[in-house]
Every structure is written in C-alpha cells, then in structure tokens.
Amino acid sequence: MSVRLTLATVSKVIRVGSSLNLVSQNRKIMSSAAEFPYGKVFAKIDELKPQFIDTLGKAVKIPAVSGDESLRPMVVRKAHFLVGELQRIGFTDIQLKHLGTQPPPVEDENLQLPPVVLSRYGNDPKKKTIVVYGHYDVQPASFEDGWDTEPFELYVDEEKQLMRARGSTDDTGPVIGWFNVVQAYKESGFELPVNLITCFEGMEESGSIGLDGLIVEEADKYFKGTDAVCISDNYWLGTTKPVLTYGLRGCNYYQTTIEGPGADLHSGIFGGIIAEPMVDLVQVLGSLVDSKGKILIDGVDDMVAPLTEKEAKLYDGIDFTLDDLNAASGSDTSLYKNPKDILMHRWRYPSLSLHGVEGAFSSQGAKTVVPAKVHGKFSIRTVPDMDSEKLNKLVIAHCDKVFSKLESPNTCKTELIHDGDYWISDPNNTSFTAASKATELVYGVSPDLTREGGSIPITLTFEQQLKTSVLLLPMGRGDDGAHSVNEKLDISNYVNGMKTMAAYLHYYAVAEGK
Numbered sequence: 215m216s217v218r219l220t221l222a223t224v225s226k227v228i229r230v231g232s233s234l235n236l237v238s239q240n241r242k243i244m245s246s247a248a249e250f251p252y253g254k255v256f257a258k259i260d261e262l263k264p265q266f267i268d269t270l271g272k273a274v275k276i277p278a279v280s281g282d283e284s285l286r287p288m289v290v291r292k293a294h295f296l297v298g299e300l301q302r303i304g305f306t307d308i309q310l311k312h313l314g315t316q317p318p319p320v321e322d323e324n325l326q327l328p329p330v331v332l333s334r335y336g337n338d339p340k341k342k343t344i345v346v347y348g349h350y351d352v353q354p355a356s357f358e359d360g361w362d363t364e365p366f367e368l369y370v371d372e373e374k375q376l377m378r379a380r381g382s383t384d385d386t387g388p389v390i391g392w393f394n395v396v397q398a399y400k401e402s403g404f405e406l407p408v409n410l411i412t413c414f415e416g417m418e419e420s421g422s423i424g425l426d427g428l429i430v431e432e433a434d435k436y437f438k439g440t441d442a443v444c445i446s447d448n449y450w451l452g453t454t455k456p457v458l459t460y461g462l463r464g465c466n467y468y469q470t471t472i473e474g475p476g477a478d479l480h481s482g483i484f485g486g487i488i489a490e491p492m493v494d495l496v497q498v499l500g501s502l503v504d505s506k507g508k509i510l511i512d513g514v515d516d517m518v519a520p521l522t523e524k525e526a527k528l529y530d531g532i533d534f535t536l537d538d539l540n541a542a543s544g545s546d547t548s549l550y551k552n553p554k555d556i557l558m559h560r561w562r563y564p565s566l567s568l569h570g571v572e573g574a575f576s577s578q579g580a581k582t583v584v585p586a587k588v589h590g591k592f593s594i595r596t597v598p599d600m601d602s603e604k605l606n607k608l609v610i611a612h613c614d615k616v617f618s619k620l621e622s623p624n625t626c627k628t629e630l631i632h633d634g635d636y637w638i639s640d641p642n643n644t645s646f647t648a649a650s651k652a653t654e655l656v657y658g659v660s661p662d663l664t665r666e667g668g669s670i671p672i673t674l675t676f677e678q679q680l681k682t683s684v685l686l687l688p689m690g691r692g693d694d695g696a697h698s699v700n701e702k703l704d705i706s707n708y709v710n711g712m713k714t715m716a717a718y719l720h721y722y723a724v725a726e727g728k
C-alpha cells in the first residue's frame with residue numbers, strides 16, 4: 215500500500231496533560247497530505263478527559279475476574295459493556311466470538327469461556343491495518359486484601375492526580391484508551407489514519423484459554439490484511455521514562471492437589487493420628503524453590519539460553535535503579551542489588567513463584583481445622599529456550615518424586631492449569647519506529663527498549679499467525695501495582711498514553727513499509 219507523503223514543518227507548542235511541553239520547534243515531521251492532526255486531536259483528548267475518566271469508571275465497576283468461576287457472568291457483562299461503547303463511538307462489524315466451554319481443571323464442567331470482542335473502525339484498502347489487542351478481564355481483588363478504597367470503584371485522587379481501581383492499569387485503562395483515541399480523532403474532524411481492528415479478550419489473566427484457536431481461525435478472515443499488532447498491556451520500568459517493549463516471559467501455571475480425609479477435621483481429635491494434606495503440600499511446595507529464588511527442579515536451568523556478550527550490552531543504557539524496584543515493591547527485599555542483575559532476573563531468567571493454597575484455612579482468627587483437600591498453586595515464568603512440554607514433565611516428575619519420599623497415605627496430583635509462551639522480537643521495524651516518534655512527540659524523550667517479566671500469552675500467536683510484527687506500547691508506570699492492592703493509573707499516563715497511541719497510528723500510517 216502507498217500513502218502520499220508531504221514534509222510539513224511543524225512549529226508548535228503542544229499541551230501534554232496539564233503541563234506545557236515544548237516538543238518540537240520548527241521540527242520536520244513526515245505528515246500525511248491532510249492537515250497535520252496532532253494539535254486538534256491532542257486538544258480533543260484534553261477536552262474530553264473528564265468523560266474519558268468517567269468511561270473508565272463505568273468499566274472498572276464490573277468485577278470481571280476471569281479466575282473466579284462465580285464471577286463469569288460479570289466478565290460477560292463487561293464484554294457487553296465494551297460492545298455498547300464500540301457502538302456509541304461508531305465501530306462496525308462488532309462481533310462477540312464465543313470460545314466454548316472452559317477445559318479442566320474447572321469446578322463447573324459447563325462453564326463458558328468469556329467472548330472475544332472483535333470490531334473494526336474503517337476498512338479502506340488504501341490504508342494500513344492495525345490490530346489492537348487488550349484484555350477486559352482482571353485479577354481478583356477485595357477491600358479486605360488491604361485496599362484503601364473499594365477495588366471496583368474508580369477512586370480519583372485529585373491531589374496525587376491518579377485513578378485507583380482494579381484494572382485501571384491492567385488492562386481496562388489502556389483498552390478504554392483505544393476507544394477514546396478513536397473518539398478524539400472523530401470528534402476533532404479527522405479520519406483515522408489507519409484501519410483499526412480491535413481484539414479484546416476476557417481470559418488473559420487466566421492464560422488466554424481458547425484465544426489461540428480463534429486467532430488461527432480468523433487469521434485469513436477477520437484479521438486478513440493486518441499490517442501490525444499493537445498491545446498496550448504492560449508498564450514502564452520506572453515512573454518517569456516511557457518504554458517500548460520487545461520481549462515477554464512466558465508463564466506455565468500449575469496446581470498440586472493433595473487429599474486424604476473425607477472432610478475437614480477437628481485437629482484436637484485427629485491431629486497426630488491422620489496424615490495431614492497441608493503438611494505434605496508444604497513439603498512439596500518447599501522443594502520447588504529456595505529463598506534466594508533458585509529453582510530446585512532438576513533440568514530447568516539447563517534449558518535457559520546462555521547470555522551472550524551482545525545481549526549483556528543491551529542492559530547497559532537502561533534507565534533503572536534499585537530505588538525504582540524498592541519503590542515499586544514498597545520494600546527493600548530485593549534478592550539482587552545491581553540493576554543489571556535485577557533486569558536480567560526479571561527478563562531473561564526463569565522464576566518460580568508460590569501463589570497460594572486453595573482449600574486451606576486463610577481467614578482471620580485461629581480455626582483449629584485439618585483441611586481435607588488442598589490445592590497448591592505455583593507458576594514458572596519461562597524464557598528462551600525453555601521447552602514448555604519438557605518443563606511440564608520435569609515439574610510433575612519432581613513433585614511426584616518429592617511426595618513419594620514422604621510415604622504418605624494421601625494422594626498427590628500435579629497438573630498444568632494453563633501455559634503461555636515467552637516472546638522476543640527485533641524492535642528494528644516500522645511499528646517500533648513509529649511508536650518511538652510518537653513517544654518523543656508526547657514525552658519529549660526517546661523511549662528505552664525493554665523486555666517485560668510478565669506474560670501476555672497470545673503475543674507469539676499473533677506474530678506467527680498474522681505474520682506481522684507485534685509492538686508492546688505500555689501506558690502505565692512501574693509502580694502502578696498491577697495484580698496488587700491499590701492498583702492505579704496516573705491521570706497523566708492515561709492522557710499522554712492516549713496521545714501516544716493517537717500519534718503512533720499517524721506515524722505508522724505515513725511510514726514506508728510495515
């Protein structure tokens with residue numbers, strides 16, 4: 215496809231959030247033949263900020279927790295909320311794609327997976343086509359976990375200029391951000407410079423179950439003609455410097471179930487007489503990783519790609535300190551003190567985390583119970599060149615071996631709940647260049663190129679099935695508290711994130727190549 219280009223000399227002071235940001239004086243920017251759009255689109259984003267915050271408030275109110283079977287109707291309700299918003303803004307061909315029932319392990323065998331929301335804005339063969347992916351499901355949250363305000367009510371802190379709610383940064387804020395960008399283009403009287411396809415799923419926080427199949431199925435149908443995929447579902451490293459992300463770790467999530475007694479028992483009556491499932495489980499979980507973070511399962515570290523000199527150099531110029539980590543974790547408990555070691559252990563080495571125990575006593579008070587059946591939950595973040603199937607075999611064999619040494623009369627079963635591949639790409643492409651220009655325009659700095667310790671299971675599938683590059687364009691900051699209590703999104707990140715998205719669409723549209 216070709217786009218007619220002109221050289222427009224832009225001499226402008228662009229308002230970014232509430233601050234004046236003198237970004238480009240007499241700066242030559244490749245612009246489409248039409249009027250240079252940023253001034254008006256950016257002004258429209260500023261003007262509509264109260265409405266955009268309001269829309270985010272409506273979206274986060276729906277507790278769309280994909281990992282909680284009882285809340286599945288809420289996940290579906292949120293999909294319908296998105297449909298209503300897409301209709302209001304003028305998206306077309308809106309489809310809710312159903313993915314069938316959720317595979318085991320699951321309580322309700324007939325549990326339906328939440329739908330994937332597909333839609334389009336524009337279908338002009340002369341324009342490039344970008345798929346934007348995000349997820350509308352969220353991690354669990356309850357006020358009792360230690361939140362300062364109700365997690366499913368958007369709390370706008372005027373003083374700190376931030377918005378607090380589950381999903382504010384992960385990933386409802388960025389998803390609603392895309393809607394707002396299209397609205398801002400429309401209401402400022404400009405055509406969107408690209409055709410946009412949205413793909414929003416409701417199972418990302420639970421391993422994106424079912425989405426792979428849909429992408430394969432729709433690669434030559436709904437997604438036909440896609441030039442690039444853009445995902446806004448991760449975070450800056452710190453709190454001030456924007457980043458673009460070219461790598462993710464994968465995630466294999468397991469549960470070990472140990473059961474024995476027919477029901478939960480009185481520990482005064484049965485303690486010391488029967489084999490307790492929790493005691494066995496603690497031994498199995500305790501055998502997986504040590505307190506220094508070393509994975510104790512034989513063969514796992516052997517699969518990790520060796521560090522090359524070339525790769526080691528990539529960590530040199532990254533703007534990140536131990537203080538950034540401490541601020542984000544709210545502690546001084548890092549296992550590594552050197553920023554390079556921290557980043558390598560977040561990005562290019564695997565980690566094993568223990569998440570929790572289902573079925574065990576976990577409330578306040580001092581209940582004297584012997585739980586009859588417990589599920590220990592843990593996951594391994596995977597990296598190049600780990601083989602997922604081989605890893606599963608190693609994990610299951612390890613747990614079986616440790617349990618058999620206990621000579622317990624209980625039963626033990628370890629199974630994979632879900633997995634998602636790691637992803638790494640070459641950021642030297644048109645999409646990253648466009649995002650870099652957009653970031654410079656909005657923030658006045660060139661973004662760092664980073665990898666991410668978290669996972670977005672569908673990323674590799676998009677790259678392989680649509681045969682396109684994938685760009686990760688984060689909106690939030692490293693201290694947003696995704697998956698934690700008091701998750702937040704700074705208002706400036708919301709607003710500037712939308713401006714970056716808007717500018718990215720333009721720069722990508724006018725660039726040569728894909």
Ligand SMILES: C[C@H](N)C(=O)N[C@@H](Cc1c[nH]cn1)C(=O)O
Pocket residue numbers: 384385418419420421447448465467634667668669670671696
């Ligand atoms: C990075 C992204 N926003 C995210 O939080 N992803 C989750 C996805 C997940 C959940 N289970 C397995 N993968 C994550 O990295 O935990």
Ligand SMILES: [Zn+2]
Pocket residue numbers: 349384385418447448
């Ligand atoms: Zn996310």
Ligand SMILES: [Zn+2]
Pocket residue numbers: 353384419696697
């Ligand atoms: Zn998440």
